[in-house]
Amino acid sequence: MEKIKGKAWKFGDNIDTDLIIPARYLNTTDPKELAKHCMEGVDSEFFKKVKIGDILVAGKNFGCGSSREHAPIAIKACGIACVIAESFARIFYRNAFNTGLLILECSDAAKNTETGDELEIIPEEGKIINLTKNKTYFIKPLPGFMKEILKDGGLIPHIIKKYKII
Amino acid sequence: MKYPMTLAEKILANKLGRSYVEPGELIEVPVDLTLANDITAPLAIKTFESTGINKLFDPQKIVLVMDHFTPNKDIKSAEQVKICREFAKKYKIFHYYEGGNCGIEHVLIPELGLVRPGDIVIGADSHTCTYGALGAFATGVGSTDLVGCWITGKIWFKVPETIKFIYYGNLKPWVTGKDLILYTIGDIGVDGALYKAMEFTGEIIKKLSMAERFTISNMAIEAGGKVGLIEPDKKTLNYLKNRFRKDLVYLKADKEAKYADIKEYDVSKIDLVVAFPHLPSNVKFVNTLSQKIYIDQVVIGSCTNGRLEDLKIAAKILKGKKINPNVRCIIIPATPNIYYEALKRGYIRIFIEAGAIISPPTCGPCLGGHMGILAKGEKALSTTNRNFVGRMGHPQSEVYLAGPAVAAASSILGYIGTPEEVGISLEE
Ligand code: SF4
Numbered sequence: 001m002e003k004i005k006g007k008a009w010k011f012g013d014n015i016d017t018d019l020i021i022p023a024r025y026l027n028t029t030d031p032k033e034l035a036k037h038c039m040e041g042v043d044s045e046f047f048k049k050v051k052i053g054d055i056l057v058a059g060k061n062f063g064c065g066s067s068r069e070h071a072p073i074a075i076k077a078c079g080i081a082c083v084i085a086e087s088f089a090r091i092f093y094r095n096a097f098n099t100g101l102l103i104l105e106c107s108d109a110a111k112n113t114e115t116g117d118e119l120e121i122i123p124e125e126g127k128i129i130n131l132t133k134n135k136t137y138f139i140k141p142l143p144g145f146m147k148e149i150l151k152d153g154g155l156i157p158h159i160i161k162k163y164k165i166i
Numbered sequence: 167m168k169y170p171m172t173l174a175e176k177i178l179a180n181k182l183g184r185s186y187v188e189p190g191e192l193i194e195v196p197v198d199l200t201l202a203n204d205i206t207a208p209l210a211i212k213t214f215e216s217t218g219i220n221k222l223f224d225p226q227k228i229v230l231v232m233d234h235f236t237p238n239k240d241i242k243s244a245e246q247v248k249i250c251r252e253f254a255k256k257y258k259i260f261h262y263y264e265g266g267n268c269g270i271e272h273v274l275i276p277e278l279g280l281v282r283p284g285d286i287v288i289g290a291d292s293h294t295c296t297y298g299a300l301g302a303f304a305t306g307v308g309s310t311d312l313v314g315c316w317i318t319g320k321i322w323f324k325v326p327e328t329i330k331f332i333y334y335g336n337l338k339p340w341v342t343g344k345d346l347i348l349y350t351i352g353d354i355g356v357d358g359a360l361y362k363a364m365e366f367t368g369e370i371i372k373k374l375s376m377a378e379r380f381t382i383s384n385m386a387i388e389a390g391g392k393v394g395l396i397e398p399d400k401k402t403l404n405y406l407k408n409r410f411r412k413d414l415v416y417l418k419a420d421k422e423a424k425y426a427d428i429k430e431y432d433v434s435k436i437d438l439v440v441a442f443p444h445l446p447s448n449v450k451f452v453n454t455l456s457q458k459i460y461i462d463q464v465v466i467g468s469c470t471n472g473r474l475e476d477l478k479i480a481a482k483i484l485k486g487k488k489i490n491p492n493v494r495c496i497i498i499p500a501t502p503n504i505y506y507e508a509l510k511r512g513y514i515r516i517f518i519e520a521g522a523i524i525s526p527p528t529c530g531p532c533l534g535g536h537m538g539i540l541a542k543g544e545k546a547l548s549t550t551n552r553n554f555v556g557r558m559g560h561p562q563s564e565v566y567l568a569g570p571a572v573a574a575a576s577s578i579l580g581y582i583g584t585p586e587e588v589g590i591s592l593e594e
Contacts, residue, residue, distance in 0.1 A: 018554040023533040027242035029209045041556050061357040067292040069308040095308035145192050155314050
């Protein structure tokens with residue numbers, strides 16, 4: 001996985017899926033359409049402000065609420081390269097992995113980052129560097145099984161490979 | 167050597183044919199039922215078709231319920247449903263529900279007898295945990311996880327640790343399962359059971375109706391829980407009696423099982439609860455509110471409280487009364503069967519005479535879809551399960567959560583209050 005460098009957008013605790021992508025926009029599955037409303041519940045201008053490669057940083061229980069995969073899809077489609085949070089809600093956690101959105105659980109990095117901070121992430125080493133604050137953080141390594149899913153490019157390619165279906 | 171297990175561990179071990187599983191272990195289990203709705207199924211279908219695989223593991227184990235925007239609220243939702251309908255036809259998916267046989271998935275599926283105790287159920291909907299009330303290991307996943315299971319018939323889980331919740335004491339008048347679960351979420355917080363299994367038990371759980379048990383398990387996700395399990399008992403058996411012919415498996419937690427935490431609640435101390443915006447954990451007792459909270463809308467329905475028992479409570483309170491002229495009271499029977507029963511028992515007549523609006527079975531306003539959307543600054547009291555920002559409409563509208571008794575009483579009062587305030591006592 002490649003190195004990521006971008007500007008941080010900081011949000012609080014319990015950012016739920018209705019804030020990430022309100023249900024009224026769920027009558028489509030088109031990533032581009034969904035991206036236009038990403039984080040609309042917290043910041044209606046977010047889609048216009050965010051740049052490709054930026055990093056979303058949040059507090060506890062990010063992605064709680066509904067099982068809608070439209071949430072990680074919208075985040076990814078609006079250009080966010082990675083989400084760092086103190087903790088993730090479990091369905092969102094699975095969905096992010098399955099749809100290939102990089103997420104990192106790191107309490108210290110999440111707590112000590114502010115909007116506008118320049119971050120660098122080296123996924124292979126589990127390393128998060130806050131360039132603005134000159135601080136480095138490490139995340140807990142992933143279980144081997146989940147690394148495999150990421151390596152194969154998501155759950156579906158992983159399953160196809162494992163079961164040699166086609 | 168025998169390993170004592172919690173209910174969640176028991177179900178998983180039983181499915182794997184093993185003598186035990188341990189929390190933290192990654193396992194792959196065969197799945198008994200999968201479900202998706204009009205929001206999550208189109209995404210799953212898109213993903214499935216992109217694989218080029220044209221075989222489903224077992225179409226009999228797939229349920230598709232078009233409940234969220236039903237009857238289709240606009241062209242886009244109609245197109246989404248069309249994708250699902252055609253997919254169901256193509257792959258001979260028998261359990262496809264749209265139109266007159268359609269209700270809210272988590273009420274409809276147990277009603278149809280599609281879930282048994284001990285089953286593993288995954289649904290591309292977070293409230294799949296509702297079936298924990300039948301002793302099934304049921305949990306929400308995303309569309310991609312679902313597709314994985316459509317192809318392989320299996321899913322991977324990390325065996326969760328379990329928190330046990332014990333309820334004892336005497337229930338106060340009008341207090342139902344909804345108050346107990348809201349109170350519990352208020353106590354442990356919206357991430358209080360994150361990644362964990364919740365096991366609800368104690369003398370009070372045994373006394374609750376199946377409807378109330380479904381309400382409790384339904385909201386496990388609001389505490390971050392993976393599953394919300396209740397041990398099957400005679401009531402479960404009765405509920406399942408006419409729904410299944412085959413012998414059923416009834417698993418129980420072992421007495422010496424290890425729990426991550428044990429929480430005990432004396433329900434004698436729990437009054438009618440309301441959760442303030444914008445988290446289900448912002449709970450207060452209705453009788454302690456220091457000022458009147460005037461409301462514009464009341465919603466009685468959803469997979470949390472749209473069952474016959476909920477409508478019965480509402481009917482008891484609304485009988486011979488009038489809805490406050492400042493309030494729209496929308497009542498949504500969760501399934502056609504509940505609608506029909508409510509009609510036969512005279513509840514619908516009571517509702518209409520009181521001035522309520524009756525909606526066809528749908529998720530509708532619960533997720534801000536349609537059938538009762540809030541304008542900027544409007545407030546609603548709802549028997550649903552989420553009061554997040556913008557959940558029922560405008561980002562600056564507000565949702566308060568409560569059980570059916572508070573909802574019905576408040577629709578008469580025009581502000582959030584109790585049945586006592588409308589002069590109704592509990593005599594049965
Ligand atoms: S009623 Fe509400 S919570 Fe239940 S499935 Fe429908 S939208 Fe989800």
